[in-house]
Amino acid sequence: MEEGNWILATVIRAVALGTPILWGTLGEITAERSGVINLGVEGMMILGALAAFVVAHLTGQPTAGLVVAAAVGGAAALLHAFISITLRANQYVSGLALTMFGLGLAGLLGRGWEGRPLLDTLPEISALTYAGLGVAVALWVVFYHTRWGIVLRSVGEMPAAADALGVNVALVRYLAVAFGGVMAGAAGAFLSLAYRPAWTEGMTAGMGWIVIAIAIFAAWDPLRAVAGALLFGALFHLSFRLQAWVAPELLKMMPFAFTILALAATAGGRRGLGAPEALGTPYVTGER
C-alpha cells in the first residue's frame, strides 16, 4: 500500500511538472509550424514567471497573474516576430537575444521579489494539466482538420504558394509566434504560481530549451508532444526524487543528457522527421 502511494505521488508530481513543459511545447510547435523557430522560450518563460508572481502578489489574484504572464509572453514573442518576420533577421540569433534579454530583465526587475512568500496560489494543478491536454487535442484538430490548419502549415511549408493563394504570410506567422509566446508565458506562470509558489532568479533552469527539443523529436505533432512533456516531467521529478541515492548534480544532468539522446535517436535527417520546409527562412514577397 505504501509502495502504491509512493508511485502514485511520483506520477502526480511528474504530470504536474510536465504541464508547463507541455504548454511551452505546444506554443513552440505552433510557431514552428508557421516557419518561425523561436529560441527565446527560456526568456519568455522567465518573464512570464516573474510577471505572474508580481501580479498575484500585488492583487491577490493568481488568475490575474496567469493572464498577465500570458500577455507578457505574447509581447516578448512579438519582439521576436518583428525582428525575424518584418526585419527578416536571423531567427536563431533573434531567439537567443530574446532569451538573454528575458533572463537579464527578469533578474534585474525581480530583484526585490526574491524570497517573498505567495499566499494566493493557483489551487487546481490538475485543471491546468487538463487545460494543456485540451489545447493539445484542439491544436491537433486545427492543424490537420481545419482550413486554418492548412493555412498555417502551408505558410510553414511553402510560403510562396500560400502567398500566391492570397494568404497573408506575415500575419499568419505573427499570430503563430504570438500564440507561442502566450503559451510560454503561461508556462512560466505555472512555475511561479503553482509548482513552487515563489520567485527565484533563473527558476526556469533550462526548461525552455527542453521545450524546443521536444518540439523537434515530437515531430511537430501536438499529441506526441503530450508524451514528450510527460516523459520530461517525470525526468525532472525523478531528479529530485532520487537524491537519496545519487548525487543531485548528476541527477540534474539527466534531462539534458536525455535530450541529446532523444534528438539523436529520432534523427534521420531534418526532412525525414517532417520539419516544416520553410522553418528558419524569412519570406520575401515575390522571391521564390
Place this chain on the structure above:
Amino acid sequence: MRRLGPLVLEPDPVPPPARVLGVSLFAIAGALLVAGGVFAAYGADPLVAYGVIVRGTFAGLREASEVVRRTIPLLLCGVGLALAFRAQFWNIGAEGQLLAGAVGATAVALFVPIPGPWVLVAMFAAGFAAGALWGLLPALLRLRLSVNEVLTTLMMNYIALYGVAWLIHGPWKGATQFGFAYTDAFPEAARLPLLAGTRVHWPTLAVGLVLAAALAFLLARTRLGFEVRVLGQNPTAGRYAGIDPARTLLAVVLLSAGAAGLAGVGEVAGVHHKLLDPGQVSLGYGYAAIVVAWLARGSPLAAVLTATLLGAIFTSGDVLKVALQMPFRVTDVFNGLILFFLIGSERLLAVRIRWAPAATAAVPAEPGVPGTPETGGGS
C-alpha cells in the same frame, strides 16, 4: 531606389567597412538607449547609471585593466565562435566548452606531477583538449545524423555546469577548504603570472591575441580557411570543388571549442586558482561570446575590438552591482539588446544613403514617393 526627404537610399549589397562600422555603432547606441529605459524601469536614473559605468570602466589604469581582465575569456571564446559561425556551425556551447577546459586544467594542476614551468603549458594543452572534446559530440551528431547543433551544444552547457558542480561537491572537494565547495588551491607553479599592479593574467591574453591573428591568417591564407569560407557561403559549390565538408567542419569545431577551453584555463589558473562554482568560473562568457562573434561579423581580428566592448559591459556589471546594488544579470540586458539591434539593423548594411537634396525639389516622380518612409515589406 527610395527617397527619404533629402536622402537617397540605393541598394548596395556589398557594404564598405566604414558602413559596417557605422551601422554597428548605430546598433550599439540604440541598445544603450533602450538599456537606459530599463534602468529607469528598475528605478535607477539612467544618467547616474551611465556615469557610474564610465567612471568604472575608463577612469584610470586600474579600471581599464579590469576591462582587459574581463576581455580575455570573451576574446578566446569569441574568436572560436567567429570561426564556427563562418563555417555555418552554430556553436552555442562555448560556455560548456569553457567549463570543460577549466576542469581539464584543474585535473593537471591538482593531480599530475609535472616539473616547474611545464605545468602551465600542460594545463593549457589539457584545457584545449577538454574543450575540444566537449564540442566533439555535437559535431559528430550533426555530421552523422544531422542533429541540430544549436540544441546539442546548449544541452552540453548544462551537462558541463552540473558536472563541475558535482566535482566540487563530490570527488574533487578540497580537503583544506573548511567544507566549502571548492577544490584545493592550485600549487604556486600552476598559477598564471599577473601584469604588475593589475589582475590581468597576461599569458592568457597573449594566447588570445595570437589566436585571433592565427585564425585571421588561417581564414585568409590557408587551404582550410578557403574551405571554411566556401562551405560557409555555398556548401554545394564546396562539394563540387572537392572539399570534404565533414573533415573541414570537424577541424573548425575542434578549434572553436578548444579556444573556449583555453578561456577556462585562464579563469581557473589566472583568477581563482581553484575550481569552484560554475557560475563563478564563468559569468556567462560563453553566451556573451556569441555577441562578440556576431558583432565582429565573423572576423577574428575584429573580435579583439568587440571582445573589449563586451569586457567593458561585464566590468559595468561589476560596478553597477557595487554602486547601485543592481544584480549582475544586468549584463544580459545589454547583451540581449545589442544582439537585437545588431541583427535588426543588418538590412541597413545593404543600403547606400546619399545626401541629394536638390533632386527632391526638382523631380518627385520616382516610384518611391518623396518623404515615404521605408516600410519593412514583410506582408
